[in-house]
Amino acid sequence: MSIQVLIGTSDPELAAGLRTKIAELADTQVIGVENNSGNVLGIVGSHQELDIVLLDEGIGPQLGHDLIREIALRSPHVAVVLLSEQLDEEVLSRALETGARGVLGRNPTLEELSSRLDVVAEWSQRMRQLLGTGRAEGPELGGRRGRIVALAGAKGGTGATTIAVQLALAASRAGRSVCLVDMDLQTGDVATYLDMVHRRSVADLVSVANEITGAVLADVLFIHEAGPHVLLAPQDGERAEDVSSSAARQILAVLRSRYEVIIVDCGAFMTEGSVTAIEVADRAVIAVTPDLPCLRAAKRLSHLWKRLDVRKPEDVSIVLTRQSRKDEIQPDFAARILGMTPLKTAVPPAFRALEKAINNGAPVRIDHDGFRNAMRQLGEELGVLPVIAAAEPRGGARRPKAEAI
Template sequence: MAVDKIRVLIVDDIAETRENVRKLLQFESDVDVTGTARSGKEGIQLAQELDPDVVLMDINMPDIDGISATEVIREKSPHIQVVILSVQGDPNYMRRAMLAGARDFLTKPPMGDELISAIRRAGEMAHTERAKGSQQRLGAASSVGAPISMSNLAPISKGKIITVYSPKGGTGCTTIAVNLAIALNNEDTRTALVDANLQFGDVAVFVNEQGKNTILELAPRVDELEVEVVEEILVKHEASGIRILAAPQRPEMAEKVSADQFTKVLQFLQRMYAYVVVDTSPILTDVILSTIDISDVIVLVTTQEIPAIKNARLFLDLSQTMGIDKQRIVFAMNRYDKRIAITPERVSENLKHEVTVTLPLDEKVVITAVNRGIPFMLDNKSQPIGRGIFSLAEAVRARLATIETESEAPAARR
């Protein structure tokens, strides 16, 4: 008896993702991609027309999101098995996906063999369900389809908190935080930018999004946050795609947000976004200390000026007392001018902490960007300052990877 091929429908709004998944599957003799859909709506329609065995479903899509689409498809055709592909390994999403009747949950981009074995498992299930269905057309449809077991699921990865801090004012923290967030943000690593300078935060001004929601909308409800509510409150920066949580509009409002509330918000965002970039003020308020404490990486910013370097040294000392591993601090030198004798090498040696990245002085590009409210990573990213931000993003990713492997090492030895 010839083995039935597993017929797959791909639902994703990004053409590139659909193509990549199709390519991953093209050499599997037992898998047949029967169709692709660009939205939840189209997915539902094609699922009915093509009657596939397995639907590979994205979550974030323009009209109907992947979770609602899953629910509809499973209700209409309970034998169809849905495998969710999501950029976020968010346990909340995962739970909702399971409740909607998804069979499996993989984080994007999926590894080839991880995807194929998920499809085979789901395909087998679909074939069994189909056979069962034709035997007994009666029975409650909704009870069909085994629930997914947690062990089937890809491991959940939590987003990373990256805090940009300088113990000296005016060194370029906000400039770096805003542009770094834009550099880190892409389809697979959604990024949120949070302003922890609660008194005089100016992140919203840097991206020309003043006067909208702020942290004040979230702080009172930290114990009952929901993804949909948070998504509503975050400001969408259309030009770059990042999400922004702005500081209160007036300095006297700052005290309405406690350190506990602030860190709870960050930890919630961590479940929704791959990266949460935080801008800070030099003053170590409770909010900023707690933020530093829970950060995966701290970008410490200095310039070539002695007061900035002196303060960086003091902060490095303090971070040791706080028990922050040196690895977590990526040291960056901003406004770097090679005509000045205080070189990154000298500072590295002096402070016994390597300056990993230098960002050149470029008043024309940087100040114009701030005044127009258009970050230079949007329209000037090929300039040296833009390339500097890209290397910073790379350095941060590399550091996160090192920290991760080192923390996994003891577990692997078990």
């Protein structure tokens, strides 16, 4: 199916140049050029297959940013790319705040245009699927419930966010519909790990938690180019107090009805929102590094959840991170300290590979086989990835599973 593009500009030279460049792109079609805001809104409202609007900021009579808001309200699945004379952080921030999916110069190169159109067209098509069945609280999975996995850190720096992000990416690659939720409401860092700029957050859903519609979700969710939909923590940590237990429960229930897998990063600091996620999750996992202070912190946290009647220790899973055979504390000793058996899969140290991937904004490209294998095995163990059966050698004997790293 071709990408349907509408050009909105009163500058005939700009329109002609864009038409010429788009004509060189495969599977991309300009459905028309409109020279005023009223006509743009008319086409957006009537052309159901429209994916993208390339909008000149100088179009009139309605101002460009006001027009972007109007399009987002009327047709939240349509991606708007603003064409601007000036490209800087202020222009980008304002455009994103009003609902645009990106900014291009008024004379973009063919490569720039192609790259941007591909990304926003994928967003538009995914958002169309998300909104296609109406209200978000409906039984979108045909009566089935999505699986919620909540990850918390025994303390800061144990790798809970890294695991949450990587599990979401892996589940998305496996073809599952995935929502990654940052419930680390005070210090959430999922946006940094995924190299995202987005102004909306879970706090924006609180006031409408009783009646979350598809359009509301479309305005708040970010769709990462690698597949998962992302619901971010608020940029201002003090807004964590806005996310009550009741609101968090309603939001997670809506997401459970729309996605097959919901991965929740709860961080290391407990708030009403994160505690609620731990309570309603199908699997609650504490990330622990193999050192005594962290193991004792994990034990205290599990006992806290028990005292608060959130979750019993026997219903909590432990994942060892940065685990090496050279460590003094091995999984069997950790189990004796914790009084809980860690998951079979341990996560090996991969400092350099993770540092490089995060610094380059490429979380899907981690050059560490052991880490990637551990994420796959962990995903299988937690039920967010399909289990891959071990291959059988020609002699018929089943090959033993690889030892957890």
